[in-house]
Amino acid sequence: MLTSLPPSILRLTATASAILFVLLYASTTVSATDHIVGANRGWNLGINYTLWANNHTFYVGDLISFRYQKTQYNVYEVNQTGYDNCTTEGAVGNWSSGKDFIPLNKAKRYYFICGTGGCFSGMKVSVLVHPLPSPPHSSLAAEHSSDTSASSAVYGGGVEVIGAVLRMFVVAIWCGSGWI
Structure with a gap:
């Protein structure tokens, strides 16, 4: 026709x-945002990750990415106790590829630490993920x-x-x- x-x-x-x-x-x-932890300095010693996190707004569906030397560091998602005490006991997740992309799927506070000892030198970050705006x-x-x-x-x-x-x-x- x-x-x-x-x-x-x-x-x-x-x-x-x-x-x-x-x-x-x-x-x-x-569009989701990929938040690269530490920006161009990555996941390494000597970076103030609290300051970095405070300069970002995280929403459900965003990614948080960790870039690092996989032979030196790793990433653990832990609870607040693990974050405060730099312990990986009861960790929710762990990554060690050197280029880790972690989806932030829930509106909550996330806690990440380095499990190879870097946490005691400041390699830890906590981010608050907000629900998507209406x-x-x-x-x-x-x-x-x-x-x-x-x-x-x-x-x-x-x-x-x-x-x-x-x-x-x-x-x-x-x-x-x-x-x-």
């Missing part, structure tokens, strides 16, 4: 489909629930943008525009 349509309409339909796919994909993707809610949306532009401003307009793009293509098809 589509083969009986003029080529310009077929191109327009294909273009509309591609743009719609890109808009839907872009509006649903969430979409913004505003009284502006309630006051202007019938006003599409107001809801677009409040909610980012993902659905409204898609609707506007589709309306534009329908008008172009209806009017027989040759702009595509």
